Amino acid sequence: MHSLTPALDFWGLLITTKRAIAYAGAAVLAGVSFCGLLWLIPIFVWFQKPIYRTSSCPRCGSKDFRPSLVATSVDRIRVFFGIYPFRCRGCTRRFVGRIKGWFEKPEQSPQRSPAEG
Numbered sequence: 421m422h423s424l425t426p427a428l429d430f431w432g433l434l435i436t437t438k439r440a441i442a443y444a445g446a447a448v449l450a451g452v453s454f455c456g457l458l459w460l461i462p463i464f465v466w467f468q469k470p471i472y473r474t475s476s477c478p479r480c481g482s483k484d485f486r487p488s489l490v491a492t493s494v495d496r497i498r499v500f501f502g503i504y505p506f507r508c509r510g511c512t513r514r515f516v517g518r519i520k521g522w523f524e525k526p527e528q529s530p531q532r533s534p535a536e537g
Contacts, residue, residue: 462503470517477511479511482510484509486507491505
């Protein structure tokens with residue numbers, strides 16, 4: 421039985437040309453999306469020391485920096501993953517860093533005894 425549309429043979433699977441183009445387009449879209457996600461979330465920051473331990477600008481080494489404003493949706497996504505923006509006052513470069521380490525417990529407030537209450 422012959423089909424009306426030409427078929428391509430990939431590893432023993434017969435697929436139409438339109439379907440092959442659709443699969444190729446989906447693969448390219450998935451690759452571009454993955455690269456875009458990697459750009460949004462700088463994974464290298466997770467492997468650096470938290471900012472309070474390094475406490476210096478990665479460009480000029482200045483210890484005079486401040487938290488920067490969370491201005492864009494990219495910043496909001498980064499903050500969701502624990503990566504915060506900072507700005508160096510020396511070279512005015514904006515950079516990202518972690519505030520807490522992955523395995524560090526959050527600081528707990530001092531417990532008050534019932535007698536103090």
